[in-house]
Amino acid sequence: MPNKIIHDNYTVELEEPTLYVDNKARGRSGHMTHAMAEFAPGCFIDFNSNNSAVRMGGHYPYGWVEYRISKDGGKTYSDIKTLDYSYRCFLDGIHVISVEKAVATDDGTIVAICLRNNAMEQKFCEPWDTPTVIRSTDGGETWSEPREFTPYPGRPYDALYRDGVIYILHKCSEYFLGTTPEHIYRLYRSTDNGVTFEEVSVLPIDPIRRGYGSILFDGEGRLHAYAYNEGAEDYMDHAVSDDNGKTWTQLPPCYVKYGIRNPQTAFIDGVYVLHGRGGNGANFVFYSSEDAANWDEGIIFIGTEPDAASCFYSNNLNLKDEKGNFLLVQYSDLYGEWGKVDVWGQVNVMHLKLRIKRNS
Numbered sequence: 001m002p003n004k005i006i007h008d009n010y011t012v013e014l015e016e017p018t019l020y021v022d023n024k025a026r027g028r029s030g031h032m033t034h035a036m037a038e039f040a041p042g043c044f045i046d047f048n049s050n051n052s053a054v055r056m057g058g059h060y061p062y063g064w065v066e067y068r069i070s071k072d073g074g075k076t077y078s079d080i081k082t083l084d085y086s087y088r089c090f091l092d093g094i095h096v097i098s099v100e101k102a103v104a105t106d107d108g109t110i111v112a113i114c115l116r117n118n119a120m121e122q123k124f125c126e127p128w129d130t131p132t133v134i135r136s137t138d139g140g141e142t143w144s145e146p147r148e149f150t151p152y153p154g155r156p157y158d159a160l161y162r163d164g165v166i167y168i169l170h171k172c173s174e175y176f177l178g179t180t181p182e183h184i185y186r187l188y189r190s191t192d193n194g195v196t197f198e199e200v201s202v203l204p205i206d207p208i209r210r211g212y213g214s215i216l217f218d219g220e221g222r223l224h225a226y227a228y229n230e231g232a233e234d235y236m237d238h239a240v241s242d243d244n245g246k247t248w249t250q251l252p253p254c255y256v257k258y259g260i261r262n263p264q265t266a267f268i269d270g271v272y273v274l275h276g277r278g279g280n281g282a283n284f285v286f287y288s289s290e291d292a293a294n295w296d297e298g299i300i301f302i303g304t305e306p307d308a309a310s311c312f313y314s315n316n317l318n319l320k321d322e323k324g325n326f327l328l329v330q331y332s333d334l335y336g337e338w339g340k341v342d343v344w345g346q347v348n349v350m351h352l353k354l355r356i357k358r359n360s
Helices: 084-092
Strands: 004-006 012-013 018-021 036-040 043-052 063-070 096-102 110-118 132-136 156-161 165-171 185-190 198-202 210-217 223-229 235-241 249-255 261-268 271-277 284-289 300-301 314-320 324-334 346-359
Touching: 004 284, 018 043, 018 249, 036 156, 043 096, 063 084, 063 096, 084 096, 084 300, 096 156, 096 165, 132 156, 165 210, 185 210, 185 223, 210 261, 223 261, 261 314, 261 324, 261 346, 271 300, 271 314, 271 324
Parallel strands: 036 096, 156 210
Antiparallel strands: 004 012, 012 346, 018 346, 036 043, 043 063, 096 110, 110 132, 156 165, 165 185, 185 198, 210 223, 223 235, 235 249, 261 271, 271 284, 284 300, 314 324, 324 346
């Protein structure tokens, strides 16, 4: 398990992972739902899923969403809380809910962006209905009723908050990979803390055979968007906007040596970080960049079998502790045995801290 990416100017350091949710011990699985959001200094909400460990081998969000609150930057956590909206949907049996992303606004409002999965079809994590948002203004104690933010079924892959605006990247397709020109990526925004949303633009990324996605503001305020290309897993689609997503320029795809699925991006201490599943579903990979376009050779942090795409779904959150800034990375890690029926998708939920060390 390599733990460093070394460059002339900086080093990316990955600390030893810790177990966040022991699904093996409780006979459950934790696929999807890794959203986190800091709603006050050092205080953040951390979502995870409580899913069946046998339906579709554990690689299916058949269950409900839980969360915990940390008020000391992740040193300790509250007792587990159940997200009532997700539990009610599970009992109704029409949809199951995942919290794909969450953001917190300047006044501490938490906005959770929820994926709605058809609970009656066993097609892994699809098809999808229209997504919803729910809001909490009291640190996760209570939640608003869900509201759709788009009329298009699909999956909201990423969300950001910047300068009073929430941005959501949404792939308009009921199924994972786009198959028609209508399966486009749309950008939405809210200027009222997630009460209402409006469409900003359609991204210039080819929707065919595309899935997943990530958005990122760079140090100059430009908005970057990335997408997974099933036809070329080692080339990540890339577009950039200089006007907060109103207009876009398509850039050459980003080469990533080990490939990338479900790309997750972050900006910490002047360095851009990219992580996710590697190509062919194998490996948990990390890359870094100084310009958000040209990525280094990266490292395979955890190696696994080819096509073992049951794990390494991930997310991140910028936080601080006594050592300085760090990126909290949450990811799913296989505890079942790959290739065996009913256990190949059983996952625990892990945490690790990523730090940037400037080389003297």
